[in-house]
Amino acid sequence: MRIVSRGTRGFVAALVGAGTLAVVGCGEVTGNPDTTVSQTRQEDAATFSQLVARLSGPQAPEDFVRSWLAKESGPESSIQSAASRERVAQLLRDWPVRADGKLDLTRPPLRLRDLSRGSAGEGPFAFNALDANGQSLKLIVTAQTDRLLLEEDPDTQAPTAELTAPTTGSYVRSTVAVTANATDDVGVARVDFFDGTTLLGSSTAAPYTVFWNTVGQGGVHSLTAQAFDAAGNSGTSSVVSVEVDNNPPLIVSSQPQNPPIMQNYVRGTVNAAWSVALQGGAPVALAQVFQNGAVVTSNPTSNGSTYYYSWNTQFLGNRSYTLGFQVTDAAGNASAVYTRTFIVDNAKPSLSTITSPANGAVVSGVVTLAATASDSQAMAYVIFEVDGNWLTPFATSAPYTKTWDTTGLSGTHTIVAIATDRAGNERRSNPITVTVP
Numbered sequence: 001m002r003i004v005s006r007g008t009r010g011f012v013a014a015l016v017g018a019g020t021l022a023v024v025g026c027g028e029v030t031g032n033p034d035t036t037v038s039q040t041r042q043e044d045a046a047t048f049s050q051l052v053a054r055l056s057g058p059q060a061p062e063d064f065v066r067s068w069l070a071k072e073s074g075p076e077s078s079i080q081s082a083a084s085r086e087r088v089a090q091l092l093r094d095w096p097v098r099a100d101g102k103l104d105l106t107r108p109p110l111r112l113r114d115l116s117r118g119s120a121g122e123g124p125f126a127f128n129a130l131d132a133n134g135q136s137l138k139l140i141v142t143a144q145t146d147r148l149l150l151e152e153d154p155d156t157q158a159p160t161a162e163l164t165a166p167t168t169g170s171y172v173r174s175t176v177a178v179t180a181n182a183t184d185d186v187g188v189a190r191v192d193f194f195d196g197t198t199l200l201g202s203s204t205a206a207p208y209t210v211f212w213n214t215v216g217q218g219g220v221h222s223l224t225a226q227a228f229d230a231a232g233n234s235g236t237s238s239v240v241s242v243e244v245d246n247n248p249p250l251i252v253s254s255q256p257q258n259p260p261i262m263q264n265y266v267r268g269t270v271n272a273a274w275s276v277a278l279q280g281g282a283p284v285a286l287a288q289v290f291q292n293g294a295v296v297t298s299n300p301t302s303n304g305s306t307y308y309y310s311w312n313t314q315f316l317g318n319r320s321y322t323l324g325f326q327v328t329d330a331a332g333n334a335s336a337v338y339t340r341t342f343i344v345d346n347a348k349p350s351l352s353t354i355t356s357p358a359n360g361a362v363v364s365g366v367v368t369l370a371a372t373a374s375d376s377q378a379m380a381y382v383i384f385e386v387d388g389n390w391l392t393p394f395a396t397s398a399p400y401t402k403t404w405d406t407t408g409l410s411g412t413h414t415i416v417a418i419a420t421d422r423a424g425n426e427r428r429s430n431p432i433t434v435t436v437p
Helices: 037-042 044-055 061-073 082-094
Strands: 002-005 010-015 020-026 110-117 122-131 136-142 148-151 160-165 175-183 188-195 198-203 208-213 219-229 234-236 240-244 250-255 269-277 284-291 294-297 301-303 306-312 320-329 338-344 351-356 366-374 379-386 389-395 400-405 411-421 426-428 432-436
Touching: 061 082, 160 219, 175 188, 175 219, 188 208, 198 208, 250 320, 250 338, 269 284, 269 320, 284 306, 306 320, 351 411, 351 426, 366 379, 366 411, 379 400, 389 400
Parallel strands: 160 234
Antiparallel strands: 002 010, 002 148, 010 020, 010 136, 110 122, 122 136, 160 175, 175 208, 188 198, 188 219, 219 234, 219 240, 250 269, 269 306, 284 294, 284 320, 301 306, 320 338, 351 366, 366 400, 379 389, 379 411, 411 426, 411 432
């Protein structure tokens, strides 16, 4: 960077390599073109003080140097690079002061390193110096006129970019916020976001973000961010690979599948199960079981695509309940809640009595067995058991009867009626005995 003082003659100090102003002034400067390097080395402080005194005009040289260094290290500086402005500030902090608080120009924190005659358009001489930290500064006497100009060295430093969201390996859906961090020594002008070679959008202010509509774009995608500065330098982030999945999982079946006679009545511990079919590439991330709309577990056991839940109904009231199941995949797609209604019944039938034949009767031929039974919820059937063997088919409706052929069954027999409700609860009647002659 070069700061040029456009007056009759000017004095410029620029930090070589870093492009940072050290000191600048304007005013008439007369130099000795025959000054040798060795002479100037011996008279560093005197040479610098004389130059500044001639440059500062009516302003005190000490005030001229302090005000210029303060300006170029502060918010009104014409220097864009923060690092370069800090070097100017450090130079001012390193400068020795006199007892009156003024800068001591006889002890500048600069050491002469080299001296050369100025090139065409410049003044009698230019010399290289070292600051207190040993960093190089270039001091130039120039013959520009009119006003101060700032010419910065070309900005060749590329910005850096890093994608921060989404993260690599993640699953995404719907509209996704794609976000990046970007830095530059001068300033970031914009950040472009790409899906492969397709531009998704641009952002000019931090946090650098664009919104990506992924609908209809299933599969794996490679995302990058490319940051640009005002000079056109650019830097590209590492690739972030994500998979788009906009298809929710599907619940295809559930257990228990009760026999028709049982309908949806359950009791005790119910082993519920659901089978899930994935419609995209994202795996299941969350599975939830609901009872009457409230989550009872978010961690059911699973085996492959089947999920299991042991539902204990023993402490529930005998009434209707809904049992629901839902899965959400890693992309955030949620299935519909698969809901079934069950009637909990943990109570045995209230009554089971054999009404015919009478206890102790003598029977023969085809005998009609009859019983009464009732239940608080719903009866399923009555089983007639003779000597421990069930007579089929069962009696499924009142009055509950069953015929028994006693031919060839001489002797005494024990008969029991077993009332069974739709949940599978049973109540056995008192046994009766009959005799077949």
